[in-house]
Amino acid sequence: MKTCLIVDDSKVIRMVARKILHELDFETDEAVNGKDALEYCTKSLPDAILLDWNMPVMDGMEFLLALRQLPDGEQPVVIFCTTENDMEHIQRAIESGANEYIMKPFDSEIIQAKFTQVGLL
Amino acid sequence: MSPDDFEFTSEILKERSGLVLTTNKMYLLESRLLPVARNQGIDSIDDLVAEIRRKKDPALIVKVTEAMTTNESFFFRDNHPFETFTNEVLPKILEKRASQKSFKIWCAAASSGQEPYSLAMSILEQERKLSGWRYDIVGTDISHDILAKAKAGTYSQFEVQRGMPTTLLVKYFEKNAEQWELKPEVRKLVNFKYFNLLENPGPLGRFDIVFCRNVLIYFDQQTKGKVLDGISKIMSDDGVLFLGGAETVLGVSDAFKAIPGQRGVYGLTRNG
Ligand SMILES: C[S@@+](CC[C@H](N)C(=O)[O-])C[C@H]1O[C@@H](n2cnc3c(N)ncnc32)[C@H](O)[C@@H]1O
Numbered sequence: 001m002k003t004c005l006i007v008d009d010s011k012v013i014r015m016v017a018r019k020i021l022h023e024l025d026f027e028t029d030e031a032v033n034g035k036d037a038l039e040y041c042t043k044s045l046p047d048a049i050l051l052d053w054n055m056p057v058m059d060g061m062e063f064l065l066a067l068r069q070l071p072d073g074e075q076p077v078v079i080f081c082t083t084e085n086d087m088e089h090i091q092r093a094i095e096s097g098a099n100e101y102i103m104k105p106f107d108s109e110i111i112q113a114k115f116t117q118v119g120l121l
Numbered sequence: 122m123s124p125d126d127f128e129f130t131s132e133i134l135k136e137r138s139g140l141v142l143t144t145n146k147m148y149l150l151e152s153r154l155l156p157v158a159r160n161q162g163i164d165s166i167d168d169l170v171a172e173i174r175r176k177k178d179p180a181l182i183v184k185v186t187e188a189m190t191t192n193e194s195f196f197f198r199d200n201h202p203f204e205t206f207t208n209e210v211l212p213k214i215l216e217k218r219a220s221q222k223s224f225k226i227w228c229a230a231a232s233s234g235q236e237p238y239s240l241a242m243s244i245l246e247q248e249r250k251l252s253g254w255r256y257d258i259v260g261t262d263i264s265h266d267i268l269a270k271a272k273a274g275t276y277s278q279f280e281v282q283r284g285m286p287t288t289l290l291v292k293y294f295e296k297n298a299e300q301w302e303l304k305p306e307v308r309k310l311v312n313f314k315y316f317n318l319l320e321n322p323g324p325l326g327r328f329d330i331v332f333c334r335n336v337l338i339y340f341d342q343q344t345k346g347k348v349l350d351g352i353s354k355i356m357s358d359d360g361v362l363f364l365g366g367a368e369t370v371l372g373v374s375d376a377f378k379a380i381p382g383q384r385g386v387y388g389l390t391r392n393g
Contacts, residue, residue, distance in 0.1 A: 085278060087296050094287060101287040103278055110282045116200065117286055 003027045007037040008052040020108045034058030053082035068097045077118050126170040137186045139344040153188045187264045194232040196285040197239045223255040227328040230336035231260030234271030241310040261316035274303035318348045322355045335365035349374035362387040
């Protein structure tokens with residue numbers, strides 16, 4: 001079973017994402033901000049990370065940059081999932097090593113389409 | 122709606138567009154016709170059908186037909202046809218047409234444009250191999266309304282997230298307010314036209330690659346066969362046809378045969 005770490009400070013979003021990912025046969029774990037997620041990743045790397053941008057303590061972009069510096073940190077597929085929906089943010093995310101980008105609001109169809117595109121489904 | 126009116130309307134629809142309505146589609150017909158009636162300043166569906174019976178106004182019949190089309194589409198729909206296009210079909214075309222350096226693609230049910238534009242982006246991604254080449258993509262549909270949307274090349278956030286890789290979104294789109302607009306370099310590659318698949322496609326020209334996806338499913342066997350035979354006549358001998366996931370030539374037309382190993386892709390029987 002593939003694993004996905006859901007990183008979002010909103011409990012509701014984490015719950016929605018968890019439900020969708022379970023239906024797609026992913027095992028999930030959750031983190032409430034970038035720092036939390038980074039600690040998780042220093043212990044074990046998931047196959048995929050669904051990543052919010054705006055979060056307290058450490059945001060998604062800081063996390064992504066730090067993750068890619070970890071040993072084997074280039075391995076997890078990182079999919080941003082955020083309300084930032086302007087070209088600049090999307091471009092920066094892709095240039096900084098994100099594999100895909102989901103603009104909120106999302107639904108199971110979009111999650112499935114994006115996870116398929118990056119080869120996880 | 123009375124059974125008589127239902128039958129009358131579905132007959133017109135079938136004759137005009139090939140679209141077949143089974144009686145369990147009564148609700149669908151009603152829900153799609155009501156806005157047409159309102160638009161004409163007519164109060165009820167009964168009155169709308171009466172008006173059509175009385176005047177047989179072609180413009181009104183066109184509106185009814187358009188209202189009954191299902192236009193759902195998305196970028197890179199089902200993924201694998203576009204992978205096959207890029208990895209198998211396009212390289213072969215480049216090899217076979219090396220002397221004339223040109224090829225033509227037809228999207229026979231282009232709807233709001235996602236399919237031909239996906240092909241245009243796929244080709245642009247291979248641009249290095251295509252310098253000096255001339256290629257045309259023609260997108261046709263029976264619905265004028267949907268063709269207008271296709272030409273505009275403007276999509277909602279929801280539409281661009283279904284199937285489109287973000288790398289292509291950033292490269293080929295511009296954001297305008299909440300809408301995503303395809304850049305002119307992509308738009309100019311596709312030529313949209315009205316065309317009814319029940320007609321003779323001859324005047325459209327000759328094509329090397331045809332996408333006719335997710336439209337045959339709405340037709341009966343006989344119409345499917347007729348449409349496929351028509352398509353076969355305007356394809357170059359070594360041309361290829363892409364059908365939708367729920368569509369096949371099997372038992373419908375002898376003009377095509379499946380290409381082994383390529384799901385949903387067909388070649389011409391006359392090509393041996
Ligand atoms: C579901 S869409 C398919 C779009 C695209 N090919 C895809 O696979 O995503 C079907 C389209 O076929 C068009 N259509 C239906 N009957 C037609 C006919 N007789 N001639 C041409 N187009 C037709 C409809 O207007 C509609 O836009």
